[in-house]
Amino acid sequence: MSSLIADAREKARALDRDDPLAFTRSEFNIPTKTQIASTRLPDSATTAAGPGHDSNDKCVYLCGNSLGLQPKRTQTRLNQYLATWATQGVQGHFKPLEESPLPTWLDADERAAQLIAPIVGASEAEVAVMQTLTANLHLLMSAFYRPDINGKHKIMLESKAFPSDHFAVETQLRHHGLDPSTSMVTLTSQINPEDNILTTAEILSAITAHASTTALLLLPGIQYYTGQLLDIPTITAHARAHQIFVIWDLAHAVGNVPLRLHDWQVDAAAWCSYKYLNSGPGCIGGMFVHEDNSSVTRPITDDKPEEGYTNRLAGWWGNDKGTRFVMANKFHPVKGAAGFQLSNPSILDITSLSASLEVFGLAGGVDQLREKSVRLTAFLEELLEGGIAEEERALFRIITPRDPLQRGAQLSLMLKGGLLETVMHELERRGVIVDERKPDVIRVAPAPLYNTFEDCVGFVEAFGHALAVARQGSA
Numbered sequence: 001m002s003s004l005i006a007d008a009r010e011k012a013r014a015l016d017r018d019d020p021l022a023f024t025r026s027e028f029n030i031p032t033k034t035q036i037a038s039t040r041l042p043d044s045a046t047t048a049a050g051p052g053h054d055s056n057d058k059c060v061y062l063c064g065n066s067l068g069l070q071p072k073r074t075q076t077r078l079n080q081y082l083a084t085w086a087t088q089g090v091q092g093h094f095k096p097l098e099e100s101p102l103p104t105w106l107d108a109d110e111r112a113a114q115l116i117a118p119i120v121g122a123s124e125a126e127v128a129v130m131q132t133l134t135a136n137l138h139l140l141m142s143a144f145y146r147p148d149i150n151g152k153h154k155i156m157l158e159s160k161a162f163p164s165d166h167f168a169v170e171t172q173l174r175h176h177g178l179d180p181s182t183s184m185v186t187l188t189s190q191i192n193p194e195d196n197i198l199t200t201a202e203i204l205s206a207i208t209a210h211a212s213t214t215a216l217l218l219l220p221g222i223q224y225y226t227g228q229l230l231d232i233p234t235i236t237a238h239a240r241a242h243q244i245f246v247i248w249d250l251a252h253a254v255g256n257v258p259l260r261l262h263d264w265q266v267d268a269a270a271w272c273s274y275k276y277l278n279s280g281p282g283c284i285g286g287m288f289v290h291e292d293n294s295s296v297t298r299p300i301t302d303d304k305p306e307e308g309y310t311n312r313l314a315g316w317w318g319n320d321k322g323t324r325f326v327m328a329n330k331f332h333p334v335k336g337a338a339g340f341q342l343s344n345p346s347i348l349d350i351t352s353l354s355a356s357l358e359v360f361g362l363a364g365g366v367d368q369l370r371e372k373s374v375r376l377t378a379f380l381e382e383l384l385e386g387g388i389a390e391e392e393r394a395l396f397r398i399i400t401p402r403d404p405l406q407r408g409a410q411l412s413l414m415l416k417g418g419l420l421e422t423v424m425h426e427l428e429r430r431g432v433i434v435d436e437r438k439p440d441v442i443r444v445a446p447a448p449l450y451n452t453f454e455d456c457v458g459f460v461e462a463f464g465h466a467l468a469v470a471r472q473g474s475a
């Protein structure tokens with residue numbers, strides 16, 4: 001081990017000892033190196049890396065930007081849900097059980113909305129836990145994208161948007177009989193076209209330039225590839241001043257950086273919950289609709305109640321709870337984001353999500369976590385700059401903005417061409433899990449809920465070795 005790494009490890013251990021949030025790591029199942037190397041489904045009794053597992057054998061998992069680790073309480077809550085279903089059947093919908101920490105299934109969406117609201121900076125009525133991210137983007141656009149071919153008809157997004165967002169926009173346009181080649185504006189940075197790090201000034205000036213023909217702006221809170229955190233309040237205010245409806249894709253921002261969606265006057269937003277929210281792969285997503293955009297002003301008894309709310313693609317779960325079970329074919333949405341729900345939600349999903357959100361409560365919320373996250377990511381950055389031998393250091397560059405205010409937990413590392421496969425293989429061999437974006441990027445994200453400063457050292461040490469192997473292989 002180099003003395004640089006040995007010194008860094010000592011420093012990291014001291015930082016971990018002094019970390020007031022260190023306790024949340026024990027809330028998670030951190031896979032061991034043996035487990036991640038294994039190709040066999042483990043016996044469920046040994047799945048949780050509890051007693052019997054050497055804590056020194058934990059893998060270095062820096063992949064919360066892709067899939068968050070499993071909270072231990074997820075298994076407990078899911079077992080309680082299964083026990084409710086097994087013993088109560090349909091009664092689980094409405095019969096509260098003594099000593100149960102779980103809401104009745106009829107109330108599960110509301111309870112989950114209460115838990116998620118502070119994480120995105122919204123009132124409870126402004127959020128709904130529902131569907132999945134791409135589906136929610138479509139639902140939001142179905143309600144709020146009203147193109148006028150002679151006026152505002154364009155949708156603006158970044159040129160390197162996550163493909164699902166790009167597909168959603170293209171197909172929304174086609175759905176309205178519009179041609180993406182004339183109704184889609186894609187933003188490319190002139191200042192940094194290579195990595196497409198868009199400055200706020202560039203975004204604002206594009207909005208101004210296209211304001212008279214643009215109806216909707218869809219941007220990521222944090223860009224999935226570069227890890228760039230956009231200036232959500234400034235961009236939102238500018239777009240709204242030009243009568244452009246603003247939707248944020250918060251896949252990489254939710255649970256990662258503090259959000260104040262209500263105060264920032266964001267029109268609408270959607271997110272998934274399997275990254276920094278640790279709910280499990282493909283688990284239920286969520287959406288935010290600002291209270292100004294979701295009012296219901298006419299009662300169902302009016303002649304034309306449908307004129308009292310924004311039209312949308314609706315389903316029975318968005319109907320006002322008071323009349324939902326009357327089963328009359330007269331849609332009357334509940335006020336707020338919940339009025340955009342379609343189906344009765346998967347309680348399996350909501351239970352899993354709510355279990356992981358309990359852990360955010362224990363940590364004291366995203367503001368607390370962010371403070372640690374900024375320090376963790378800066379520590380990782382410092383080690384990448386100073387803890388790797390010169391020859392290997394020349395083989396990658398950090399493309400994520402260096403300013404902590406312009407990034408979340410993630411650093412994206414652009415490797416020299418042709419090294420990715422070997423580097424990923426060598427990292428995995430050393431018990432390090434990060435993710436790759438072909439052709440040349442590795443994304444590394446220390447998540448403050450379960451990562452340690454020592455994890456950052458473990459990554460950098462392994463990365464240095466992996467680069468050396470890749471360099472020798474390509475020499």
Ligand SMILES: Cc1ncc(COP(=O)(O)O)c(C=O)c1O
Pocket residue numbers: 132133134135162164165220224249251252272285
């Ligand atoms: C930025 C972004 N948008 C959209 C998606 C698609 O999410 P989903 O498959 O949950 O619809 C992802 C998935 O990782 C993403 O990172």
